Amino acid sequence: MGRGAGKPPGFEPGYRSLLATGELQRRAARLEAMLERCELCPRRCQVDRRRELGCCFTGVEPIVASWGPHTGEEAPISGSNGSGTIFLANCNLRCAFCQNADISQRPADHIGHTSGAADLAAAMLQLEAEGCHNLNWVSPTHQVPALVRALALAAANGLSLPIVYNTNGYDSVAVLEQLDGVVDIYMPDLKYSDELAAQELSGIAGYPAAARSAIAEMFRQVGDSWDLAPDGALRRGLLVRVLILPGGLAGVAETLRWLSEGLSPLVTVSLMSQYRPCHRAGRVAGHPELRRTINRDEHLGARLALERFNKSPHTLVQGFSGLQA
Numbered sequence: 001m002g003r004g005a006g007k008p009p010g011f012e013p014g015y016r017s018l019l020a021t022g023e024l025q026r027r028a029a030r031l032e033a034m035l036e037r038c039e040l041c042p043r044r045c046q047v048d049r050r051r052e053l054g055c056c057f058t059g060v061e062p063i064v065a066s067w068g069p070h071t072g073e074e075a076p077i078s079g080s081n082g083s084g085t086i087f088l089a090n091c092n093l094r095c096a097f098c099q100n101a102d103i104s105q106r107p108a109d110h111i112g113h114t115s116g117a118a119d120l121a122a123a124m125l126q127l128e129a130e131g132c133h134n135l136n137w138v139s140p141t142h143q144v145p146a147l148v149r150a151l152a153l154a155a156a157n158g159l160s161l162p163i164v165y166n167t168n169g170y171d172s173v174a175v176l177e178q179l180d181g182v183v184d185i186y187m188p189d190l191k192y193s194d195e196l197a198a199q200e201l202s203g204i205a206g207y208p209a210a211a212r213s214a215i216a217e218m219f220r221q222v223g224d225s226w227d228l229a230p231d232g233a234l235r236r237g238l239l240v241r242v243l244i245l246p247g248g249l250a251g252v253a254e255t256l257r258w259l260s261e262g263l264s265p266l267v268t269v270s271l272m273s274q275y276r277p278c279h280r281a282g283r284v285a286g287h288p289e290l291r292r293t294i295n296r297d298e299h300l301g302a303r304l305a306l307e308r309f310n311k312s313p314h315t316l317v318q319g320f321s322g323l324q325a
């Protein structure tokens with residue numbers, strides 16, 4: 001892979017013009033100021049993260065679990081050269097079925113593993129040099145200030161890959177407003193349409209309303225159309241991930257109805273069937289269905305709802321076997 005091989009030709013991500021005016025650095029400073037009374041996500045812990053930790057167990061410095069080219073995302077994200085993935089450690093949710101619990105749910109494992117902004121910026125530049133199509137911030141919500149600070153450093157050194165904001169959806173609209181023009185591709189989960197399911201399975205209050213508000217802000221920024229590079233890699237747009245859970249726990253049809261009627265039928269969806277019982281999924285009281293994968297009827301029901309509510313030409317459906325169809 002040659003240097004910059006995956007970079008979309010003729011494309012300049014929004015943050016480059018923000019860098020030129022000094023606005024990117026001001027955004028980083030505004031986000032860093034929010035750490036003093038943290039409301040970076042809707043948990044609103046209101047702790048001073050310079051001195052104490054909130055529900056995400058993360059202070060000021062970034063904690064990166066791993067980074068590198070990744071080919072396992074949706075095809076328009078991974079492209080042919082891979083997505084430049086940066087996995088941030090810890091999380092603001094407590095999903096019982098988390099597939100990355102070793103990264104997201106074991107804060108003790110990450111104590112003392114902080115990076116500086118300069119190291120993070122160097123990783124971003126290395127991913128670009130390796131030919132990745134984008135920089136994919138995985139679980140960025142609680143570490144946004146450090147990411148934007150590092151981005152400003154990397155951009156000053158020539159970085160020009162689009163940014164993917166790959167989130168669980170439990171994001172603050174005020175924070176997202178600071179990312180307007182910084183992020184090119186929003187890739188949120190919309191995990192639940194039911195409040196009780198969110199509380200029981202992810203330990204969170206108000207998820208459906210908060211995630212819908214967040215995704216509405218992402219939609220305001222990038223709309224429902226996609227900007228694709230000639231090689232098919234996405235360089236600007238919104239991709240909403242909807243994971244089918246056993247027993248209808250995700251409320252997929254209601255989620256798809258809201259996306260269509262609340263935003264637009266042309267919002268692109270990635271309908272995912274890959275649920276498997278991970279982490280604490282087998283021990284959630286009252287939900288034995290979480291101990292199995294989804295069945296054929298659950299997959300068909302979700303696909304029929306997608307056909308009814310979604311009209312995006314880019315929408316992706318993961319087949320029942322777990323293969324992209």
Ligand code: SF4
Nearest residue numbers: 038041044045054056
């Ligand atoms: S980012 Fe962390 S500390 Fe801040 S409100 Fe969310 S969970 Fe709490």
